[in-house]
Amino acid sequence: MNNLDEIFSESQSGGDYARRYISYLSELLRSLDVEAVEKTIEVFQKARSDGKTIFFVGNGGSAATCSHFAEDLAYGTWTQGKRPFRGLSLADNAAYLTAVANDECYENVFVGQLRNLLNKGDVLVAISASGNSPNVIKAVEYANSNGGITIGMTGFDGGKLKGICHHCCHIRTAKGAYGPVEDIHLVLDHIISTYLMYMLRKE
Known part of the structure; x- marks a missing residue:
């Protein structure tokens, strides 16, 4: 059983389930490796100063987080007169994604875009x-082999992604706890993006 199975089985009502879920999220937040978060911020700041692009890849709920994160980074931090962050989600171009999936294979939907877009020193954030x-693993392997800097955001036991990224924000949970992991990934987006927004305003 994953933690949500236990939370549900012990809950007496919807409200009780909500309280237990929130308590579990609080535990996960307290367990965050803030040094990994700080490293991610440093990588993003260097990418901005060097004029590099920060790409995001992920599937399903993680694809939605990619879109949200890229928007928060590229527009949410935008400050008049300051060099912007270049953030782009590779999960958003339906025509490109389906063309690669149809003509090659689904595993190449992100690599197919990176072949055209990735430059040395660009950053790839892989969310899974x-x-x-x-397809996320292949994207990271491609970026690693072509001068990219890779950051993983993962859950459960970390999977293969944890071991192949240059840096990783890992939310350790029971296998199958997708909701809580995705919740924390979005919190990481807001922590990182709002910090960078305030730093740009301070410059």
């Missing part, structure tokens, strides 16, 4: 709760 999504 399991850490084992084949």
Whole structure:
């Protein structure tokens, strides 16, 4: 059983389930490796100063987090007269994604875009709760082999992703706890993006 199975089985009502879920999220937040978060911030700041692009890849709920994170980074931090962050989600171009999936294979939907877009020194943020999504793994391997800097955001036991990224924000949970992992990944987006927004305003 994962933690949500236990939370549900012990809950007496919807409200009780909500309280237990919130308590579990609080535990996960307290367990965050803030040094990994700080390293991610440093990598993003260097990418900005060097004029590099920060790409995001993920599937399903993680794809939605990619879109949200890229928007928060590129527009949410935007400050008049300051060099912007270049953030782009590779989960958003339906025509490109389906063309690659149809003509090649689904595992190449992100690599197919990186072949055209990735430059040396660019950053790839790979978001996957399991850490084992084949198309995400291939994207990281491609970036690693072509001068990219890779950051993983994962859950469960970290999967393969944890071991192949240069840096990783890992939310350790029971296998299958997708919701809580995705919740924390979005919190990481807001922690990182709001910090960078305030730093730009301070410059």
